[in-house]
Ligand SMILES: Nc1ncnc2c1ncn2[C@@H]1O[C@H](COP(=O)(O)OP(=O)(O)OP(=O)(O)O)[C@@H](O)[C@H]1O
């Protein structure tokens with residue numbers, strides 16, 4: 001569960017990126033975060049990952065107040081939140097399999113668990129056949145699905161995606177959306193920031209619209225809006 | 227820490243050392259150079275200490291007698307000295323023998339003393355050895371109080387000179403060593419900085435995945451320690467080999483005239499290994515900690 005209570009964020013240059021935000025997202029929900037460029041979507045995501053701290057308000061994730069976490073507790077927060085970015089952020093010198101396995105090595109999983117888990121996740125995102133290829137040998141949609149696989153391989157309860165289809169053409173974007181939907185059906189909460197109007201409209205999921213750092217709209221089964 | 231984590235650290239650090247071959251070599255070289263100099267000073271200090279300890283245990287008091295004493299009086303003085311507490315032995319050296327010894331010690335230059343036989347400027351003396359070198363001042367005072375004594379000297383000055391040398395050696399080496407250590411730490415931290423730079427993408431990803439700080443930093447820390455260790459092992463090897471041959475040479479050349487002898491190889495090797503390995507590890511970890519703190523904000 002994710003809960004933001006009266007959260008505000010002002011950057012050091014005085015820019016008020018978020019103003020008094022209140023959001024509650026239940027376990028297993030699929031939520032689109034929409035809004036014009038500069039509205040504060042990425043800022044909100046950075047707050048959830050504790051890359052930055054709000055100057056006011058509380059952020060509660062799975063019952064824990066993130067704003068009160070100590071530095072050394074941050075890694076354990078992040079193990080509960082998978083993240084995907086617009087630019088994939090894959091390691092070019094590692095294969096698909098190795099990129100995903102890397103996420104497990106980093107949290108010191110046993111080789112046995114890694115050998116068991118990685119193929120399962122790769123088949124979930126439909127990449128079993130590509131596991132020995134390098135990122136440069138994959139299409140954009142496939143690369144993004146590798147990064148999805150990496151984000152969920154450690155079984156986080158939340159998956160956050162910041163414009164995961166931003167670099168993809170409509171067809172490959174839909175491949176990625178299918179994988180995201182699949183992951184959500186397995187119980188993972190998904191929060192996706194996006195500008196993809198057609199996808200938001202077609203999926204009929206909850207939509208939270210941010211404008212100028214405030215919540216302009218929160219529809220249970222909404223569309224992108226204007 | 228889990229074994230596979232150690233393996234991961236080891237693999238990553240060896241890989242980085244290999245990838246930045248030039249900088250790694252430069253780091254190892256600088257550590258090696260610094261430790262070579264440190265090692266040379268260490269060997270010097272060890273040997274001077276060794277010599278000082280040896281001299282100290284060999285302290286003898288030289289008692290010069292006034293000229294022209296009769297054998298009876300000399301015999302009485304000898305008895306008196308032997309009666310002092312702490313005196314082990316008291317050997318008479320006539321002035322003729324003293325002159326002969328002196329001329330022998332000059333070797334080829336003994337012609338300088340030619341013509342002195344008839345008018346020997348040296349004096350008869352006693353060489354007094356002690357049970358404990360620390361008794362030297364006390365015994366010296368007691369002998370000085372006796373009659374017919376011209377003067378009394380013991381190896382104190384030489385010993386003190388030696389201790390002065392040791393002191394300067396220590397201070398001098400401290401300064402040079404400190405400078406060299408700083409340079410090596412700086413070069414190592416630069417090497418690690420390169421590695422951090424080369425792996426910045428990976429580090430960023432690791433942070434998002436939830437790697438702990440120490441997990442991210444481990445390989446970099448180990449890389450520094452390894453560079454320091456390799457440098458120190460090479461320098462130990464070079465110094466030990468050098469010392470082995472020098473010690474052997476000195477022993478062969480000075481055989482017979484063993485006033486000065488070097489500290490045995492085994493003992494030097496032991497001190498060198500322990501201290502230089504420690505220095506290597508300290509240099510390496512300092513270097514990596516600096517770059518980790520400065521360039522690796524995880
Ligand atoms: N570190 C920062 N310092 C100052 N201002 C910042 C900083 N990061 C973001 N901002 C500003 O905060 C505002 C919100 O940025 P944010 O990245 O959250 O927008 P966004 O909704 O993700 O936009 P986009 O859809 O283009 O990605 C922008 O005006 C941006 O310039």
Ligand SMILES: [Mg+2]
Nearest residue numbers: 041042043162
């Ligand atoms: Mg953004």
